[in-house]
Amino acid sequence: ETGVTQTPRHLVMGMTNKKSLKCEQHLGHNAMYWYKQSAKKPLELMFVYSLEERVENNSVPSRFSPECPNSSHLFLHLHTLQPEDSALYLCASSQDVTGGGNTIYFGEGSWLTVV
Amino acid sequence: AQSVTQLDSQVPVFEEAPVELRCNYSSSVSVYLFWYVQYPNQGLQLLLKYLSGSTLVKGINGFEAEFNKSQTSFHLRKPSVHISDTAEYFCAVSETGGYQKVTFGTGTKLQVIP
Numbered sequence: 001e002t003g004v005t006q007t008p009r010h011l012v013m014g015m016t017n018k019k020s021l022k023c024e025q026h027l028g029h030n031a032m033y034w035y036k037q038s039a040k041k042p043l044e045l046m047f048v049y050s051l052e053e054r055v056e057n058n059s060v061p062s063r064f065s066p067e068c069p070n071s072s073h074l075f076l077h078l079h080t081l082q083p084e085d086s087a088l089y090l091c092a093s094s095q096d097v098t099g100g101g102n103t104i105y106f107g108e109g110s111w112l113t114v115v
Numbered sequence: 116a117q118s119v120t121q122l123d124s125q126v127p128v129f130e131e132a133p134v135e136l137r138c139n140y141s142s143s144v145s146v147y148l149f150w151y152v153q154y155p156n157q158g159l160q161l162l163l164k165y166l167s168g169s170t171l172v173k174g175i176n177g178f179e180a181e182f183n184k185s186q187t188s189f190h191l192r193k194p195s196v197h198i199s200d201t202a203e204y205f206c207a208v209s210e211t212g213g214y215q216k217v218t219f220g221t222g223t224k225l226q227v228i229p
Contacts, residue, residue, distance in 0.1 A: 098214060098215060100214075
């Protein structure tokens, strides 16, 4: 199995729908992340979890709601999204959040289209 | 605050030619530096990273990068590229110690021409 697995790979949703993105890491890491990747923009860090506790929320709109039930699983719940939220959402993990030199391991991403 | 600049959004290069992808950073404290690669329809994976020690860092697939503190640069090089190197390359920086917050550049698309 790959280190970080994301489902679904592609998602099309209307602005009034509620959906969720799922991420699972098989690396035994303590930290998990959600990033947003849009064309011609740097990766945007959305949320950081360390040992299931949220340690960062980068001014993300409340229509994005993360959930980390354990250190291996991370969800991103989506509701009443806007078309500008269409992007590639990347889940990632690292051994720890501290130290600054940890390698970040990414999943293949979930392509989200809001119509 | 830290920042990363990748001035070249696209770099076309012929197969077997050398390539250099430029990265400059800005930070008020010591940093760690990374290069990640993203192949089509995939997530990012680490190519190489500089934490300390030798300023010349070797990574996977024949890539290397040199940390130049005076010029605040961390350029990525490969002496001879292959078609399979076609991908997007991201430079990233994080501050040493403390909490892990990585800042990514906007990426450089390397197009290898047969």
